[in-house]
Amino acid sequence: MSLKNWDNKTWLSSPSYIKSFNNFLLKQVKLNKNSQILDIGCGRGKILGSLSLKLSLKRKSTGIDIENHKDRDKRIIFKKIDALKFLKNNKKRFDLILLKQTIHLFKIKDIKTILKLSKTLLNPNGKIIIFTLDPINNEIPTFSIMRKKTEKSLNKRQENY
Numbered sequence: 001m002s003l004k005n006w007d008n009k010t011w012l013s014s015p016s017y018i019k020s021f022n023n024f025l026l027k028q029v030k031l032n033k034n035s036q037i038l039d040i041g042c043g044r045g046k047i048l049g050s051l052s053l054k055l056s057l058k059r060k061s062t063g064i065d066i067e068n069h070k071d072r073d074k075r076i077i078f079k080k081i082d083a084l085k086f087l088k089n090n091k092k093r094f095d096l097i098l099l100k101q102t103i104h105l106f107k108i109k110d111i112k113t114i115l116k117l118s119k120t121l122l123n124p125n126g127k128i129i130i131f132t133l134d135p136i137n138n139e140i141p142t143f144s145i146m147r148k149k150t151e152k153s154l155n156k157r158q159e160n161y
């Protein structure tokens with residue numbers, strides 16, 4: 001599935017959203033200027049770029065995605081690669097592996113492999129953090145046709161699992 005416009009000049013790429021997301025993230029995991037971070041399905045990599053600046057990271061962090069956006073963040077090492085392929089071949093270790101709004105795009109079999117491989121790539125005390133929408137207990141403000149299409153799309157995804 002191509003997701004080129006997920007965060008294209010929407011609130012998801014707004015500095016205030018990214019700032020508050022990263023503040024929340026740093027309450028969940030201890031990171032410092034020596035940390036290594038991997039963002040799987042990083043999109044334009046703005047979240048990771050902003051986090052790198054906030055932590056004054058000594059080494060650039062890695063963001064991977066199957067889409068290569070022209071305006072992607074230059075403060076990160078970006079790799080245009082499928083998550084499974086990257087995880088199978090990568091030797092680097094990470095203190096945080098982030099999957100934000102990405103895990104639902106994979107089949108359950110692949111999710112299991114992603115998590116298994118990610119665990120092997122963690123430094124001691126490293127964490128995998130997954131952010132995903134709960135498709136049942138959430139309410140999205142919609143108008144009628146949008147609600148129908150959203151429900152259809154969510155049901156389709158659940159069928160894939």
Ligand SMILES: C[S@@+](CC[C@H](N)C(=O)[O-])C[C@H]1O[C@@H](n2cnc3c(N)ncnc32)[C@H](O)[C@@H]1O
Binds near residue numbers: 043066099102
């Ligand atoms: C909904 S967007 C989330 C982007 C970003 N993590 C965020 O929260 O703003 C999901 C991202 O996962 C990427 N993606 C989808 N399948 C992928 C795969 N097999 N390997 C790596 N990235 C993938 C998409 O291209 C897209 O950028």
